[in-house]
Amino acid sequence: MQHAEPLDHGVAETPSLGVDSRKLLMWLFLASEGMFFGSLIATYLLYRNRSVSGPYPGHGFEYNIPYTSVSAFVLLMSSLTMVLALAAIQRGDQRGLRTWLLSTALLGLIFVGGQAFEFTSFVEQGVTIHTNLFGSSFFTLTGFHGAHVTVGIVILLSLFIMALRGRIRPEDSLMVEIAGLYWHFVDVVWIVIFTIVYLIRP
């Protein structure tokens, strides 16, 4: 019996749009995530000054700007280590890939750990997710961002384990690039949150 010709996988990965399907899917996901975080930031801006009772910024509560600035810097530098991981695998540097992937995951862990500490200090100042509109909108926004960073760390550690086993070759660099797109996205969201939530006073 005559078998049909096998499908050309190259066609499946590079459709008529001329772009890789996996990368396209990630960008569509990031666009939807942009809308999601846009809504959360808008909600925060609308609610931050509408609390019936304190504490909220300017009313018995202040952000720790130096501390958050260090966190922002750490996340920003994790974007650098992420692109260095991509550059390493693209030139076939397996050791560089492992080093920079692990560095990125560790910087992400420092950021999430710092956020957990910050949340604890806010609770000690009397601001919880149940306290008022400010607390609800603040913890929802930053909590969702922290959850996204945590997911990113899991992805990075998974890639690191794959790299340790030698399962990421230079021709698989798209895998690292797509994970990087997600990681850079959580970074750009924090760039916006850091400015709008922390630096711009009501």
Add this chain to the structure above:
Amino acid sequence: MTQMSPTTEHQEPAANTGGHRAHPSAGQYVKIAIILAVITAVEVTIYYIPALKPILPPILIALSITKFALVALFFMHLLFDSRFFSAIFIAGIMIAMLVFLVFLTMIRVFFT
């Protein structure tokens, strides 16, 4: 068409899709990161300058947009990849901003 390889003859020409250019080198990535770090330092510094308080929001927003653009263009490779990816991402951001403006209108922020 004679110059096209067999695997690309049914695709749009690179110029129409925005094409794919080589990504920056590790050194260029480090330079971008230094610029981002300096902008962050400027943001935090001007936050503590009382004289700038009245004009602080527009300055901080401009610096934030600059950082956002640098990460998206260089680290996320929007400057080097297909313009189609940029269009998708910008569309998402635009819809988010539109929803925000509609929301502000609904609660009569523009009618006070």
